[in-house]
Amino acid sequence: MQFRHQKVSVTAPARLHMGFIDLSGSLGRHFGSIGVALNEQATRLTVAGADRRLISGPSSARAEKCLATLCKALEVPDTLEIHIESAIPEHVGLGSGTQMSLAIGAALNAFYDLGLSVRDIAKVMVRGLRSGIGIGVFEQGGLVVDGGRGEHTVTPPLLARMAIPEAWRFILVFDKRGQGLHGLQEIQAFQELPPFPRREAEQLCYLLLMQALPAIAENDIVRFGEVITRLQRSVGEHFAAVQGGIYTSPEVAAAMEWLAEQGAVAVGQTSWGPTGFCMVNGAGRAEALVELARRKFAASDTLVFIGASARNSGGLVVVE
Template sequence: MAAKVSVAATARLHLGFFDMNGGLGRKFGGLGLSLDAPATRLTLTRATANDVEGPESDRAAVLLEKAQAALAPGSAHALTIHEAIPAHSGFGSGTQLALAIAAALRRLEDLPHDAAADAALMSRGARSGLGAGLFVTGGLVVDGGRGPNTRTPPVIARAEFPEEWRALVVSDPTDVGLHGADEKEAFVALPPSSEAESGELCRLVLMQALPALAERDLAAFGAAIGRIQEIVGDYFAPKQGGRRFTSAKVEGAIGRLIREGATGGGQTSWGPTGFAFVESETAARAIVARVEAQARADGLEIAIRKGLNRGAKIDAVYAEIA
């Protein structure tokens, strides 16, 4: 049995829902991409009483107790959060933290790994199975939405993200996206999308975005993501101040990136983080050099990220037997 378990789970971009109509009996469905950073990194060991330290420790303490109650009743653990994905920034931080804690506990207690079950257990994935899917496999995944008997929305497709492509990620550290009760209220208040919009989104995913990845066609991939983001952004605009983006400053920065040669611009989840794609590290550095002065003046941060084609790292250390 393991004496210590370390888990590293990385951020994801939510590239858009594609069925807010639900006319076929399933709703939501989504497209997501694992990034190489930022990450949540933690270590779990046994203890005589629960002890949680590090960033997001209050949130993590609640999640640890929830996992313990279901997976290891009566146990106690020391949990150290070494690094945490920024919360409420559109990176899926809460899901990755919850899944990392549950996965660490499972490995420590010699239980089988089951991210989909853990997502349901930890009350994650109410609308999206992307977090659980990406935790397991990384890359770019599609989830099939929620049906009447769905526990965690299933992953129905996965593709490798080209190693040479880069994501330009623009963050506004002074803003946060909708979350908690406000997010739930927004989903309740928004009306169903039209069948035509949902049909176009599904077609863009199946007949443009995924084939473009298979053929490493960035122009076609970017065009698909850009159009998905237009439709989804317009749908959610009533809850984002009438805009496609939560942050007007991020929206402006993404527009500049597109004008400089990037493609597929949009907002991940409720933001305030935006993204766009370029064909290489060299192109990414050149574009960032041309826009970073204005971004800095606006208080924004721009990072060059790779897609990550693997899931979370779960490493165990075993005690030596005397």
């Protein structure tokens, strides 16, 4: 096969997973989730033709596996040079695996002119088994809601996509020591979870549709934050038995409690953590609160605080 382009560059944004809606499928569909794309955390890579396969940069081992799977399934040569400029940290709740898979898949798609959609690539890489947030943010960015899994679902359908107001900012809290559940541990954890109450799933559906999404449309960060905090508490309590509490990291839990006391909203943990997140209105307010948090928790050598903004566009593919 001959390739038509010399180089393809891809940017795949990290995502916050803000929670599931129905973990037991008591209403006929399993999971369903809400999340948002981020600007400051992303996987960025370039793919170019080469005489042999060469992969460099962070998360090279993961990229190697993705490339092997994709090239075999798509029947294209793997004699490529891939340079990873930056990679989303692995297993901290920011969607690193899905974004690496989609980034390399999108690069191959453009490089070899395969005519694939993002969901075609996700299907090959077996992504979207539970959440479709990573797929949705690569497709369109912004805040996305997926419809979970039903009887005929291949990848969770995108139900809603909304732009996050420009002034809204996130504060992320990382625990440098640990990783969230992933792989076989994650599968086992889902199997061990008790049934999710049907009435709770119904309540979360209502709050999401009739309060959280209208709050984005009306630029009401407080009301949006109330719903996300409520959803996070519900899901966190459900996961507590398998992750050791509402938060995976006790240190992150303490930091999130303090941030809420300072007026932050939408307080929770993304995916299995250990990363926590919250929101404030205004870039200046976010910067000031990040600095206060760093001083407050300076004695801890485990926590890292950074500010972030929502990315209201999807993955970027540039062909040269």
